[in-house]
Amino acid sequence: MDRRAFLSAGGGAAAFLCTIGGETVRVRSPRDVARVDAAAAALPRPAGARTDPIDRAQFPTPEPQPGGRRREYWIGARTVRWNIAPAGRDEWMQRRLPGPRTILAFVYQAFSAGFAHPIGPASMPGPTLTAEVGDVIVVHFSNLERRLRQAVTMHAHGVRYNPEYDGAYLGDFTRAGGFVAPDEEFTYVWEATPESVGVWPYHDHGPNHTLNAIRGLFGAVIVREKGAPAPDVEQVLFLHSFPPEVSGLPRLFHCVNGRSYAGNTPTIRARPGQRVAIHVIGTDQNFHTFHIHGHRWHDASGALVDCPTLGPNETITASFVEDNPGRWLYHCHVYTHQDAGMAGWYLVEQ
């Protein structure tokens, strides 16, 4: 599909800039994406700037607090063919979904210790990391990607880390965790402090982070108070989109966890009396409001809400004791988003 066809198909409406290495590219078609990827693949490892004392400082690797644990994960980043709507149908509007819907996604995948074997199929979001206050989260991260061959990272929100474990490409100021080249490994060590309690995104923050986060390089970290039980039903929902210029598909899909349209997006199930927590994280260019039919909840201020706003890499939590059986729709309440697939089922048994 050439650029003209893309634009007439609605691509380019959300055209965006990628700045990488020496280049700024306005991304309006897969050809522009290829150009950005080539720039990312050609980028040399940063030399490291050490003129400012801050950039020369050394930092100890954090240890768990007394009584805390090491929570160890093995995570690889790799591209996969990804079907946005494997059921082939929109169960809400009761229709077959026409047209292509498989893309090259870039995902974080869980592995067993030592990267012995993958744990389950690749998923979007990546594995949910959990910890309690006082723990450290240790992520052995491997760049397993063979096709795009560019440096990637893991940058976490909410948890505490020193600059070594920031996971951000910073040009000449980059530290080791900010540039994990193909076939390399890096171990991130993050602390779950009292100020880390909550649900947070992690995502690529390497040199090509914009494209790669759009492609699927994101996941969640959950930090609880020491000994706090998990809710009976807990679900993380990432709200995001695959614009045509990146996906190469002829149309825009709005997604929940990499899928579009009810029956493809997560179907959440609960029973009356259960404590339910649905954590919703924005992870595209857009702002969203999140609504669950038949339900409302207190936000952090104590106000009753059923359709709060959330922005990119912001989390809101819908938390309640279930008391209303039925088949309910959850969805982003921006009409174009819900109509392009950002909706799913919440099923409560009677």
Added chain:
Amino acid sequence: MDRRAFLSAGGGAAAFLCTIGGETVRVRSPRDVARVDAAAAALPRPAGARTDPIDRAQFPTPEPQPGGRRREYWIGARTVRWNIAPAGRDEWMQRRLPGPRTILAFVYQAFSAGFAHPIGPASMPGPTLTAEVGDVIVVHFSNLERRLRQAVTMHAHGVRYNPEYDGAYLGDFTRAGGFVAPDEEFTYVWEATPESVGVWPYHDHGPNHTLNAIRGLFGAVIVREKGAPAPDVEQVLFLHSFPPEVSGLPRLFHCVNGRSYAGNTPTIRARPGQRVAIHVIGTDQNFHTFHIHGHRWHDASGALVDCPTLGPNETITASFVEDNPGRWLYHCHVYTHQDAGMAGWYLVEQ
């Protein structure tokens, strides 16, 4: 106005998808709107899917709590010719408003008991429904629309309802209240629970909800604590817009309660010492910030604000004891929105 003319007039910038029946339509012109409407009018009543026990479950009709009341409303949905700026002027920028500004709107209209006669002219928003905790709200709803001939509904936020009264089209999973065909009636029964206290939108959630909510099918529900007095001055303001591709007008209008520009939008009046509550609800594709000159108030967290963000179908309330006489402007603080009409007068007597 053909598609090319629309685009050059700024239409299409906010092109959106409508998914309905077997179709996904990218709405960029009135012709596309007509296609969506035709698909909606042709949609058969859903057969009802009963393979999952959830979809076979029966639910009792709720009754008021002890001491509670039935609050009964008769509401019809119909299209009307609607002038976006009946005064013909923008009183803020002191100018005549050129060009056409009458559209086909779709509104909820209040009727007397048994639909004997309409109560006042059609309005946008529809009638404000009020209740106290412990009450049930009973809405006799009639689809009176003769031109578009498509199923519509009423879906309420905040209040409690079982699936029968969700008012949402869900394809094969639709229950009775989710598909009220032309000339049909349905009675919604919603509960005002302690968790329903607040101000909430209701809106069409039938098969063509995106177009019909844009056209004006929305209104507000206010639930108060038992015995709580209403504020001295209470005003609901819906922030929304009429995109050219739906309105058929050559330009975009940003609106408050269906009107554009000060002198057409609601003029709110208060006196010093009065308790004022202005409830602002987003109901289009956009995010807004709401500002009142000369005033500030505590938000739900206790913070002092005068320009908070709100998204689609989210409510914020500006609540204060009036103490600052004068002619004040209220407006959305997104410049393009205020410049396209999303502003009005707040007049405080000395």
Added chain:
Amino acid sequence: MDRRAFLSAGGGAAAFLCTIGGETVRVRSPRDVARVDAAAAALPRPAGARTDPIDRAQFPTPEPQPGGRRREYWIGARTVRWNIAPAGRDEWMQRRLPGPRTILAFVYQAFSAGFAHPIGPASMPGPTLTAEVGDVIVVHFSNLERRLRQAVTMHAHGVRYNPEYDGAYLGDFTRAGGFVAPDEEFTYVWEATPESVGVWPYHDHGPNHTLNAIRGLFGAVIVREKGAPAPDVEQVLFLHSFPPEVSGLPRLFHCVNGRSYAGNTPTIRARPGQRVAIHVIGTDQNFHTFHIHGHRWHDASGALVDCPTLGPNETITASFVEDNPGRWLYHCHVYTHQDAGMAGWYLVEQ
């Protein structure tokens, strides 16, 4: 650069309306901007409408409360040549910034008493005004602009003012402070009340406010409790953008305080143990989320956040005791915004 070239360069994507005098102009190129400016320059002083008693009311000039002070400022508005990226480099992505990046900005500039001489170079934002509860802020404002020759104003959020000091052009209803013509002065008197505590924007609200606020006519007011100390490190960051159709540049820049890209935007410095407050104010058409690497903080509701949403003319404050040395990135977390320059350094000594 003609209109066609602009559009192909990405201009016009954010095309907006300006309504001024008798005109509504869709701004898509510098030519449209010139037309709006000409309309603004030709606009006569409003006659003053006095049919409604509210518009005839007189208001006393406020005085400080007992123990309060007059905080007096001399501020002039004028255009300046403004380099969006004076370092010529993006220190984050380690690259030279190609292409032109100097614009005609419109800024508020601080002067010594009686406008004797400018205090420092012109800045964006304008001078930060500070007061404590009980004080009055007295701003002697002079329209020093010789090129655009149009009325401008200062409209402040958060503080209390009567209609004389609203600083808003209201067509025929305009009071003196709402139309400060070229070469004129006006003295605004604003009260710091207990409900004014916080950090607020001020900005132009004259007849051409949309263009002029985009050009840089904004600044901040900080009101503290009586005797409350300032934080050890306090920084105001305005998030905004220069669209090509206004700037005349071939591309869009997203900015922090008038600058784009790390090394040009403010570099904030702190030490462990210091109380830090970073006040972030949206001041363009867009919504943003604000993230600081390695940090999180309590929002007004007490929730822990590290990437909250903010909209136009809304303020969020990131407030914490510094405890995490290193070179950190702060940025808007909307990818296109950060990639177009909305990012900077936060440096914490070890």
